[in-house]
Amino acid sequence: MNVTRREFIQITGASAAGLAVSGLGFDLSPVKAHAQMLKTKYAKETTTICCYCAVGCGAIVHTSKKGDGRVINIEGDPDHVINRGSLCSKGASISQLTENENRLVEPMYRAPYAKEWKKVSWDWSLTQIAERVKKTRDAAFEYKNAKGQVVNRSTNIVSVGSAAMDNEECWIYQALMRAIGLVYIEHQARI
Amino acid sequence: MSKSFFVDTTICTACRGCQVACKQWHDLPAEETKNRGTYENPADLSFITYKVVRMREQVIDGKLNWLFFPEQCRHCIEAPCLETAGDPGAIFRDDKTGAIIFTANTKRLNTAAIIEACPYNVPRKAADGTLAKCDMCLDRVENGLLPACVQTCPTGAMTFGDRDEILALAKKRLGEVKKKNPKAMLIDEDTVSVIYLVAYEPKLYCKNAMASNAVFDITRQMALKRMIRPLTNITSRLL
Numbered sequence: 323m324n325v326t327r328r329e330f331i332q333i334t335g336a337s338a339a340g341l342a343v344s345g346l347g348f349d350l351s352p353v354k355a356h357a358q359m360l361k362t363k364y365a366k367e368t369t370t371i372c373c374y375c376a377v378g379c380g381a382i383v384h385t386s387k388k389g390d391g392r393v394i395n396i397e398g399d400p401d402h403v404i405n406r407g408s409l410c411s412k413g414a415s416i417s418q419l420t421e422n423e424n425r426l427v428e429p430m431y432r433a434p435y436a437k438e439w440k441k442v443s444w445d446w447s448l449t450q451i452a453e454r455v456k457k458t459r460d461a462a463f464e465y466k467n468a469k470g471q472v473v474n475r476s477t478n479i480v481s482v483g484s485a486a487m488d489n490e491e492c493w494i495y496q497a498l499m500r501a502i503g504l505v506y507i508e509h510q511a512r513i
Numbered sequence: 514m515s516k517s518f519f520v521d522t523t524i525c526t527a528c529r530g531c532q533v534a535c536k537q538w539h540d541l542p543a544e545e546t547k548n549r550g551t552y553e554n555p556a557d558l559s560f561i562t563y564k565v566v567r568m569r570e571q572v573i574d575g576k577l578n579w580l581f582f583p584e585q586c587r588h589c590i591e592a593p594c595l596e597t598a599g600d601p602g603a604i605f606r607d608d609k610t611g612a613i614i615f616t617a618n619t620k621r622l623n624t625a626a627i628i629e630a631c632p633y634n635v636p637r638k639a640a641d642g643t644l645a646k647c648d649m650c651l652d653r654v655e656n657g658l659l660p661a662c663v664q665t666c667p668t669g670a671m672t673f674g675d676r677d678e679i680l681a682l683a684k685k686r687l688g689e690v691k692k693k694n695p696k697a698m699l700i701d702e703d704t705v706s707v708i709y710l711v712a713y714e715p716k717l718y719c720k721n722a723m724a725s726n727a728v729f730d731i732t733r734q735m736a737l738k739r740m741i742r743p744l745t746n747i748t749s750r751l752l
């Protein structure tokens with residue numbers, strides 16, 4: 323018999339339906355009656371901008387209203403003019419910036435020539451960073467250039483900025499870099 | 514009105530936003546994978562991966578093409594998995610949307626038979642024997658949202674809506690694509706809720722892009738089960 327599988331399904335489907343209307347089928351409705359609740363139903367909604375590339379897609383962050391306020395979900399903001407709800411694979415995974423067991427929550431330090439990273443305190447690391455930046459910056463600080471013009475710059479530190487910074491963090495970061503006299507400042511989003 | 518997806522592979526860029534958005538919404542963990550010499554990753558669908566973008570390098574008419582195919586459950590209108598199971602507590606159809614939903618009770622089914630019954634090789638089994646696959650984001654759809662994969666799609670390759678509108682859109686778009694690619698076609702559009710538009714032969718995109726006719730034996734088993742099921746129901750009621 324030359325019957326395709328789809329035709330076969332249809333033939334047998336008809337026979338089963340025949341039995342069903344004769345009262346021998348059984349009622350499925352109780353099984354199907356459970357409506358599903360949205361995991362974001364009781365969450366707080368906050369809008370944000372994706373921190374990854376220069377496109378600047380809008381996103382909605384759903385955080386728990388109870389207790390810890392952790393992130394439940396982040397998805398594209400349908401009302402945002404740039405992306406209208408869409409997000410690429412990087413943007414769609416953005417909740418993992420916070421909700422991630424591999425995320426570092428303490429500063430780590432690897433001494434010169436050491437092979438291992440070790441946990442250090444915030445106090446120690448911030449002091450170390452400040453001291454070293456100051457030392458390096460002061461070592462090459464120029465008040466005036468060769469023509470005698472005031473420049474107030476330090477050219478021996480370069481900033482290649484973080485791709486995971488948001489707009490507001492970038493502003494603060496830029497202000498800090500300019501304040502200490504950096505002129506070589508670059509950010510991932512421009513690349 | 515039941516719902517359908519339209520996936521226009523001709524404008525898919527394989528960004529994999531759909532893949533990630535699916536994981537994100539369903540709170541599914543990452544797969545451990547390794548570099549297999551392709552951007553296609555993970556290697557296959559699994560109990561924790563409902564959607565995979567297939568990427569194939571194919572030489573067509575002497576020209577290299579990189580073909581993308583975001584693979585997922587097709588939510589068949591006559592679903593062989595559902596028919597094979599015959600157990601609405603484990604696999605059922607949501608009448609409003611047409612979504613085929615697997616529950617935790619799939620553990621009590623003959624899972625090998627369910628997997629073999631699928632013409633698109635979609636369901637995957639966990640270590641404890643439970644089956645999983647795309648659920649059409651039924652929770653989102655019931656609450657007026659788009660499925661996570663559709664909402665996130667940056668190029669508009671994926672659309673979702675009432676079946677008649679989606680079918681009309683698919684046919685309109687097919688007309689446009691055919692001008693450039695005469696071999697373009699919709700895949701199994703009359704029998705599934707996830708309608709793919711491809712520019713070339715479906716088998717070039719991935720192995721199970723189109724339903725295969727080669728599973729006739731399995732379908733026969735399925736058909737027999739379906740025919741005798743009302744009788745087994747009666748016996749279980751009498752007992």
